[in-house]
Structures are given as structure tokens and as C-alpha cells.
Amino acid sequence: MRDVTAVSLGDNTIYLVTLDGARVLIDTGPDFRGADALLEEALRGRLPDLVIATHGHLDHAGLGAWWQARGVPVAMHRLDWPLATGKEPSGEEFAALERFVQDCGAPADVALEARAGVEARRRWSAEARGGDYRPAGRDRRWPTGLRYVPFTPAKGLEDAMVPGLELLHLPGHTPGNAVAWVPSEGWLFSGDQLLPGLTPTPALQGHHGAGGPDWRLRSLPLFIDGLQRIRGLAPARCFPGHGEPFGDVTAAVDANLAQAEQRAERALDILRAAGPRTVYELAEALYPRAVRRRFWQIVATVQGVLDLLEARGQAVSDGVRWEVAQAASAARS
Numbered sequence: 001m002r003d004v005t006a007v008s009l010g011d012n013t014i015y016l017v018t019l020d021g022a023r024v025l026i027d028t029g030p031d032f033r034g035a036d037a038l039l040e041e042a043l044r045g046r047l048p049d050l051v052i053a054t055h056g057h058l059d060h061a062g063l064g065a066w067w068q069a070r071g072v073p074v075a076m077h078r079l080d081w082p083l084a085t086g087k088e089p090s091g092e093e094f095a096a097l098e099r100f101v102q103d104c105g106a107p108a109d110v111a112l113e114a115r116a117g118v119e120a121r122r123r124w125s126a127e128a129r130g131g132d133y134r135p136a137g138r139d140r141r142w143p144t145g146l147r148y149v150p151f152t153p154a155k156g157l158e159d160a161m162v163p164g165l166e167l168l169h170l171p172g173h174t175p176g177n178a179v180a181w182v183p184s185e186g187w188l189f190s191g192d193q194l195l196p197g198l199t200p201t202p203a204l205q206g207h208h209g210a211g212g213p214d215w216r217l218r219s220l221p222l223f224i225d226g227l228q229r230i231r232g233l234a235p236a237r238c239f240p241g242h243g244e245p246f247g248d249v250t251a252a253v254d255a256n257l258a259q260a261e262q263r264a265e266r267a268l269d270i271l272r273a274a275g276p277r278t279v280y281e282l283a284e285a286l287y288p289r290a291v292r293r294r295f296w297q298i299v300a301t302v303q304g305v306l307d308l309l310e311a312r313g314q315a316v317s318d319g320v321r322w323e324v325a326q327a328a329s330a331a332r333s
């Protein structure tokens, strides 16, 4: 018999999936104080055969070390292993984020605050690896701050053979992001690739090992490809990494795709009307009220849209300013 049990852990939902002959847990769960007790209670002593982490973020893979200490192997795409082992985000990546702030065209006071934000992230990242539970953040989404005890996953995705379950590498949210797919039932375990009621925006991030001017993963074009791939599967039901499972998966995918298209159109309209713009100037034109308060979120969104336009040959950059590509402006006139 095949079935799914959802386990709610703080802001995350993880799933115990019973397939013919195997019990698989999708995502390790986040490591806040008391999460292990909640898990033990939900599983009632029956351990899964395998845990699959959809990606290496700490709220999806934070209990990896805990599972493996119990003899349950954790599988994760190898491109996200540096996040699990604690090698990433690296000092170079934080330095690249600081250079990004310098080059994005933000005014001095905004840049100063954004650089303080990078510093805070560097500190949180180190503290999470240190293994102490910190007080919960301002949003109080978890009972305590999250830990991320470093571990080396036992398997890459290609070695995680489970009959009836397919693991699809859909990079974008992270370099090694994956979803799990049960074709016989039409079940999609989407991690952070598809969430109910909101469009996840990939953050500014490196792709592992790459430094220099090309340090950044072009997340959004890949993320969009991932959504198209899911659309092709036509899932009957989606089990997301946050929130409740939902049906009408194609409608949710289409809403995400439509939002990305709208943003791309608006950005292109502004570049056409106003001429070359820095990332920050474009962010200010698109989100005048929010960009100062939510610098990293807004700038990541706008950079993603620019990456998408660039991938489609509609916008080009000289490294500082972005403008409409010749071909795209000729097509318009």
C-alpha cells in the first residue's frame, strides 16, 4: 500500500512516504530544540529506510547529522553537499555578496545597511554550524533558532534507488535542488520549488566552486525551467516543503510562471522607457516603497528577472547597467 503522512515541524512540512517495500522520508526536518522529540512521536519508533533532502538549506537538511547518527542514510544531490558539510556559503561567497552591494548602484546608506546584513548572515551561518540553539529570530517561525550540524550525506541522488520514486534534479532554488515524484500516484514532493499561495524567489547565491565575476548562479531561468518540467508531469497532488498539500498543481505552476512573465515585462518596459539602469535603480522603479526595507529580497527578485531577460536575449549588461538588447528593441519597433 502506498501512503503519505505529513509531519509538521515548525514552519516546515516533511513527509513519510510508504511505497512498495520502502519507507522514505522527504526532507530531514529543521533542527530546532524539541524537533527530534516531535519526530520520534510522529514516527512511533518506525524509522524510514532513507531520508531524501530536497536541497541543502538548513530548514530542509538541518537534521541530516541526526538521522545518520541513527543509521538512516540521507541522500542529497551532490551539488548541495557543500551546504551540508559546512564548506558553503564560503568566505568568498560572502565577499562576492559584498562586492554585489558595492556594484549594484545602491545609495551609500542603503549599501551600508545591506553590508551589515551580509555580516549578520555570515555570523548566523557560523553559529548554526556551531551546534548551539539560539533564541528564535524576530519572525518566531520556529520555537528556537535553527542549528545545522555539518554532515556528509551518505548518497547522491543517483545512488538513492527507491522503486516507484523518481528524483528529479531541478536546479535554481539551489544548485542541487531536487523534487521527488511518484508517477503511479501523481504525487509531487516539491520542497521549495512549488509552495501554496506564494512565489518563492531564489536568493542571490553562488554556484559551488565558481569564484570571480561569474560567481553567481543564474537562479531564476533555471527555476522557471524546473516549473516547466513539473508542468509537463501534470501532478495530481503537490506535497510542499512548507504548508499544506494541495491539488490543482498545474494552476499553481501557471500562477508562478505568469508572475515571472509579468515581472519580466514590467522590467523590460522600464528599461525601454528610461534607458540603461543599475539593478538598484530598476528595483527602485519597480518596488519604490519596499526596496529600502527589504533590500536583499527585492534585489534578488530584480536580479532574477534580469537574468531571465538576459537568457532570452532581451537585455544586456555592461557589468554595471542593464539595457534592452538590440534585437529586443528592434523587434518592438
Ligand SMILES: [Zn+2]
Pocket: 055, 057, 060, 173, 192
Ligand atoms: Zn530552501
